[in-house]
Amino acid sequence: xxxxxxxxxxxxxxxxxxxxxxxxxxxxxxxxxxxxxxxxxxxxxxxxxxxxxxxxxxxxxxxxxxxxxxxxxxxxxxxxxxxxxxxxxxxxxxxxxxxxxxxxxxxxxxxxxxxxxxxxxxxxxxxxxxxxxxxxxxxxxxxxxxxxxxxxxxxxxxxxxxxxxxxxxxxxxxxxxxxxxxxxxxxxxxxxxxxxxxxxxxxxxxxxxxxxxxxxxxxxxxxxxxxxxxxxxxxxxxxxxxxxxxxxxxxxxxxxxxxxxxxxxxxxxxxxxxxxxxxxxxxxxxxxxxxxxxxxxxxxxxxxxxxxxxxxxxxxxxxxxxxxxxxxxxxxxxxxxxxxxxxxxxxxxxxxxxxxxxxxxxxxxxxxxxxxxxxxxxxxxxxxxxxxxxxxxxxxxxxxxxxxxxxxxxxxxxxxxxxxxxxxxxxxxxxxxxxxxxxxxxxxxxxxxxxxxxxxxxxxxxxxxxxxxxxxxxxxxxxxxxxxxxxxxxxxxxxxxxxxxxxxxxxxxxxxxxxxxxxxxxxxxxxxxxxxxxxxxxxxxxxxxxxxxxxxxxxx
Amino acid sequence: xxxxxxxxxxxxxxxxxxxxxxxxxxxxxxxxxxxxxxxxxxxxxxxxxxxxxxxxx
Ligand SMILES: Nc1ncnc2c1ncn2[C@@H]1O[C@H](COP(=O)(O)OP(=O)(O)OP(=O)(O)O)[C@@H](O)[C@H]1O
Ligand SMILES: [Mg+2]
Numbered sequence: 001x002x003x004x005x006x007x008x009x010x011x012x013x014x015x016x017x018x019x020x021x022x023x024x025x026x027x028x029x030x031x032x033x034x035x036x037x038x039x040x041x042x043x044x045x046x047x048x049x050x051x052x053x054x055x056x057x058x059x060x061x062x063x064x065x066x067x068x069x070x071x072x073x074x075x076x077x078x079x080x081x082x083x084x085x086x087x088x089x090x091x092x093x094x095x096x097x098x099x100x101x102x103x104x105x106x107x108x109x110x111x112x113x114x115x116x117x118x119x120x121x122x123x124x125x126x127x128x129x130x131x132x133x134x135x136x137x138x139x140x141x142x143x144x145x146x147x148x149x150x151x152x153x154x155x156x157x158x159x160x161x162x163x164x165x166x167x168x169x170x171x172x173x174x175x176x177x178x179x180x181x182x183x184x185x186x187x188x189x190x191x192x193x194x195x196x197x198x199x200x201x202x203x204x205x206x207x208x209x210x211x212x213x214x215x216x217x218x219x220x221x222x223x224x225x226x227x228x229x230x231x232x233x234x235x236x237x238x239x240x241x242x243x244x245x246x247x248x249x250x251x252x253x254x255x256x257x258x259x260x261x262x263x264x265x266x267x268x269x270x271x272x273x274x275x276x277x278x279x280x281x282x283x284x285x286x287x288x289x290x291x292x293x294x295x296x297x298x299x300x301x302x303x304x305x306x307x308x309x310x311x312x313x314x315x316x317x318x319x320x321x322x323x324x325x326x327x328x329x330x331x332x333x334x335x336x337x338x339x340x341x342x343x344x345x346x347x348x349x350x351x352x353x354x355x356x357x358x359x360x361x362x363x364x365x366x367x368x369x370x371x372x373x374x375x376x377x378x379x380x381x382x383x384x385x386x387x388x389x390x391x392x393x394x395x396x397x398x399x400x401x402x403x404x405x406x407x408x409x410x411x412x413x414x415x416x417x418x419x420x421x422x423x424x425x426x427x428x429x430x431x432x433x434x435x436x437x438x439x440x441x442x443x444x445x446x447x448x449x450x451x452x453x454x455x456x457x458x459x460x461x462x463x464x465x466x467x468x469x470x471x472x473x474x475x476x477x478x479x480x481x482x483x484x485x486x487x488x489x490x491x492x493x494x495x496x497x498x499x500x501x502x503x504x505x506x507x508x509x510x511x512x513x514x515x516x517x518x519x520x521x522x523x524x525x526x527x528x529x530x531x532x533x534x535x536x537x538x539x540x541x542x543x544x545x546x547x548x549x550x551x552x553x554x555x556x
Numbered sequence: 557x558x559x560x561x562x563x564x565x566x567x568x569x570x571x572x573x574x575x576x577x578x579x580x581x582x583x584x585x586x587x588x589x590x591x592x593x594x595x596x597x598x599x600x601x602x603x604x605x606x607x608x609x610x611x612x613x
Binding site for chain 2: 178180181184185188191192197217221222223224225226227387390391394405406407410411412413414415416417418419421423424425426429431437439440441446448449450451454456457458459460463507508509510511512513514515523529533535537546547548549550551552553554555556
């Protein structure tokens with residue numbers, strides 16, 4: 001007997017993707033065009049409906065009858081709809097307080113010559129069409145009807161917006177089992193793929209097409225807790241495309257004395273070619289940009305290398321690094337507190353995005369997970385749907401009631417530690433046992449050694465406090481080495497500063513004395529914080545054991 | 557890093573070898589993400605009242 005067929009969905013303003021877990025393996029599902037990153041675009045040519053890349057191609061000739069960048073309009077009252085991204089496609093207009101689009105979806109009557117009028121299609125209806133096409137692609141690929149899906153949304157989505165997506169899916173015959181947060185989905189896919197369940201603080205940075213979203217997530221004992229989020233609705237891959245459009249438009253104008261940016265169709269052509277050139281430059285060091293009949297019949301082509309692109313779009317890269325800095329600042333953290341940066345979203349495939357973000361961190365402390373640094377890393381635009389697929393297969397076996405029960409506040413809201421708790425070792429050193437931001441209850445064990453000839457040891461349980469230690473390292477005399485040209489520009493005279501973070505024992509919680517233990521014993525220390533918020537401590541060396549507990553802590 | 561416990565000071569004493577000084581800092585309530593196998597285990601512990609050791613089996 002095989003279980004229900006469930007999928008994971010990422011539904012972005014720019015692209016969507018579908019994934020499925022089968023026998024412990026997650027795979028992306030391509031649509032009929034062979035695309036795994038499916039453009040979130042719907043277009044009508046008469047009564048023919050186009051979807052994905054085919055609909056996106058209509059932005060050049062048929063922009064008014066093409067709907068793009070609509071996801072963020074779902075469940076939002078029309079007053080709060082930002083139409084900025086719609087200027088080169090169907091514009092949102094109000095219908096019953098919601099966004100809708102005036103579209104012609106019927107063929108004119110050839111016999112009578114009757115011209116069919118445009119109709120208003122609500123953003124709900126457009127989303128239904130999009131999700132229906134995605135469901136259909138998945139069903140075709142798997143060869144079975146889809147029984148359910150887990151879908152991911154940005155962390156700033158209100159309950160209303162989440163429900164609007166569930167309702168659209170329902171009308172597309174797609175049952176949503178659970179709506180989860182995008183960065184959590186991405187992180188789940190990442191840690192599942194590399195089997196890394198260690199306690200870490202992650203910065204999950206999602207640079208998409210039209211927006212950027214950041215989240216600081218604590219992973220503790222396999223439980224994820226979002227600590228801080230940040231959003232920028234005006235920063236994404238589209239800005240890179242526009243920087244390239246400007247670059248080529250200026251060059252075109254120089255050659256032909258015509259500004260192609262004054263013609264909507266020319267801009268649409270330049271934009272489409274710019275995006276494809278940008279993507280090529282993620283994999284190769286140069287690309288050929290070529291557009292036929294840009295404006296006034298002039299063709300245009302130019303070869304561009306990666307460096308030229310990086311210079312043309314410099315301000316976008318600066319904004320992306322500022323976004324990451326701002327996120328860390330908002331979380332009241334130091335870059336040294338971040339164990340790993342997970343880069344998500346299509347734009348994270350751009351090498352300069354990865355290297356600019358990496359330059360904020362100390363590579364010996366913070367791992368940067370992106371294709372630019374790890375060729376085995378999952379493609380950043382596949383992480384969200386993969387994570388959703390993993391979650392879908394986890395909950396597939398439960399009925400609705402069981403899923404809803406586990407989503408209640410009694411389960412999802414938990415007290416979390418605010419400080420690290422550990423044991424004092426050596427000469428005022430510290431071993432962390434329970435990290436800060438750990439969901440309670442929790443039980444953790446650590447095994448420590450004892451001095452060679454000691455028959456009695458002290459187990460001091462403390463809260464840890466982190467300190468940033470700055471040491472100055474005198475700069476070596478720069479050799480006048482011709483090979484060293486890359487770092488030539490950083491010729492500041494100052495000594496280099498090395499910042500390191502150390503945890504030290506701070507507030508004492510309890511002490512345990514272990515006596516008459518055999519020399520060379522190993523000591524196992526168990527810290528157990530109960531549901532009642534009592535910390536129970538047990539230390540054992542062979543047959544010698546001591547235990548005790550603290551008073552109940554109170555939730556702040 | 558080898559973590560070695562300090563020797564017990566000669567004058568250290570506590571009833572039954574345990575002395576508590578304080579409790580840990582006040583925890584704060586946060587929302588955990590209802591996602592992944594770690595959360596499912598947490599949900600089972602919370603809803604079915606399972607203990608850690610039952611969970612480890
Ligand atoms: N290989 C690549 N190299 C460079 N950019 C890429 C690559 N693949 C996709 N992109 C860009 O990523 C963006 C889409 O990102 P993503 O798939 O994360 O979309 P999204 O989440 O739908 O975006 P939005 O922020 O609009 O909601 C587009 O700008 C696209 O050009
Ligand atoms: Mg996105």
